[in-house]
Amino acid sequence: MNKKSNFSSRIGFIFAAAGSAVGLGNIWRFPYLAAKYGGGTFLLIYLILAVTFGFTLMITEIAIGRKTGKSVLYAFSSMNKKFNFLGILASIVPIIIFPYYCVIGGWVAKYFSTYVCNPAKGTVNGDYFQGFISSTVQPIFWFTLFILATALIVMLGVEKGIEKASKFLMPFLALLSVGLAVYTLTLDGAMDGVAYYLIPDMSRFSFNAVLAAMGQLFYSMSLAMGIMVTYGFYVSKKENLEASVRNIEFFDTAIAFISGLIIIPAVFAFSGGDESKLSAGAGLMFITLPDVFGNLKYGNIVGTLFFLLVLFAALTSAISLMETIVSVIQDKFKVKRINACLIVAGLAFLVGIPSSLGFGVWSEVQILNLSILDFFDFISNAILMPIVAFLTCIFVGYIVKPKAIIDEVEESSVFKSKKIYTVIIKYVAPILIILILISSILNTFG
Ligand code: PHE
Known part of the structure; x- marks a missing residue:
């Protein structure tokens, strides 16, 4: 594939990759895990893993993309023919994730619009959420809007679309999150939440905490789904990859950390320190937090800003997913960007509909005891991603x-951490990844 469009600047690339990394995972999963696994203890484990394990996997993917100049579909096979299957496997991951990620993006857009319309106190509650996701037309409407917004940016290309959008959205997102954190810290009772979040509780240290941190890291840094390979091939040969990856990592971890500072104290302040309110996922974001906002004086403004933050985070992640698929389609079928975008948007729409209906008229449909959306999530996150990551380590460690x-x-600068890089990619990472795979299967069905 020709490098038709590239990131025009280092900062553009960093913002785009950070935009991919910062997503729903940072905001709705990280705070929950940190609270569950001993606050400061979890933060420490996470940080250590980010600069070793996460760094290694991310620089590997970006370097493969830049070296081969291919979409993820052919990147591996162009280095070794026998690994054609790995490119196929890695391309399947974003294809599975993109449609349902947009369904959730649609929910976020809906909540943003709800808060903009200044809802009466207490009306945005659990029933409101249930009513919304179980209806047929509304979620599909918002989901469609979300796909269209994503497609529009991707259609404009890497430099004019993705880079421009990221350069605007990411700094704004950082400001919003710092602003919201400062605000929630001033709430009565917030400091108990801060203490719970930051003070290490060593009694909660466990092997499971390490595994949870690793699984989270993996997802949070957008690894093993072809995204970093894709963004890698738009990066200039002059770019210092090591420094770029450190910056992306920093951005991703900082936003996750700040999300914890927004969410944990806010939930603590309104539940009188009841940590069980910090549930994972949709319940936290769409029910618990709106409850908190309903109790605040300027709750609707806070809600508006919060969902705007989440919307930006979800949008930049969706863009990276779509770009990855678009580059694969272009590479495979030699079609123009705009046509590839139309194909991907259309297919995502069709495939996303069952995920959306799975909370309403199709709620009877269960696969492996999971709703349709959760099933797609399980297959991609718990199964395919660890497999792709494991094979990537084997590929780099032992084949090429x-x-x-x-x-x-x-090519651009001295690789300072190359010794430790080699040890991790050959020995440490493959073992850790197998453990993630086993534990995520056990977690889903255990
Ligand atoms: N890294 C994103 C997050 O933390 C997750 C993600 C990005 C998932 C891109 C899919 C695609 O939420």
Whole structure:
């Protein structure tokens, strides 16, 4: 595939990749996990893993993309023919995730619009959420809008669409999250939440906490779904990859950390320190937090800003998913960007509808005891992503050898962490990933 459009600047690339990394996972999963696994203890484990394990996987993917100049479909096979299947496997992941990610993006857009319309106190509650997701037309309407917004940006291309949008959205997102955190810290009772979040509780340290941190890291850094390979091939040969990855990592971790500072104290302040209110996922974001907002003096403004933050986070992640699929389609079928975008948007619409209806008229449909959306989530996150990551480590560690990646990084600058990189990619990462795979299967069905 020709490099038709590239990131025009280092900062553009960093914002775009950070935009992919910062998503729903940072806001609705990280705070919950941190609260569950001992606050400060979890933060520490997460940080150590981010600069070792996360760094290694991310720089690997970006270097593969830049080295081969191919979409993820052919990137591996262009380095070794036998690994054609890995490109196919890695391309399937974003294809599965994109439609249902847009369904949730649609929910976020709906909540943003709800708060903009200044709802009466107490009306945005659990019933409101249930009523909304179980209806047929409304969620599909918002989901369609979300796909269209994503498609519009991707259609404009890497530099004029993705880079421009990220350069605007990411700084704004950072400001919003800092502003909201400062505000929630001033609420009565918030400091108990801060203490709970930040003070390490060593009694909660467990192997499971390490696994949870690793699983989260993996998802949060948008690894093993072809995204970083895709963004990698738009990066210039002059770019210092090591420094870029450190920046992306920092951005991703900082936003996750600040989300915890927004959510945990806010929930604590209104539940009198009841940590059980910090549930994971949709319940936290669409029921618990709106409850908190309903109790605040300026709750509707806070709600508006909060859902705007989440909307930006979800949008930049969806963009990276779509770009990955679009680059695969362009590479495979040699079609123009605009046509590839139309195909992907149309297919995502069709495939997303069952996920949306799975909370309403199709709620009877269960696969492996999961709703349709949760099933797609399970297959991609719990199964395919660890497999792709594991095979990528084997591919780099033993087939093409770490030197191939190190040389690529050194095209632009000295690879300072190359020794530790080699150890992690060959030995540490593959073992850790197998453990993630086993634990995520057990967690879903255990
Ligand atoms: N990294 C994103 C997050 O933390 C997750 C994600 C990004 C998922 C892109 C899919 C695609 O939420």
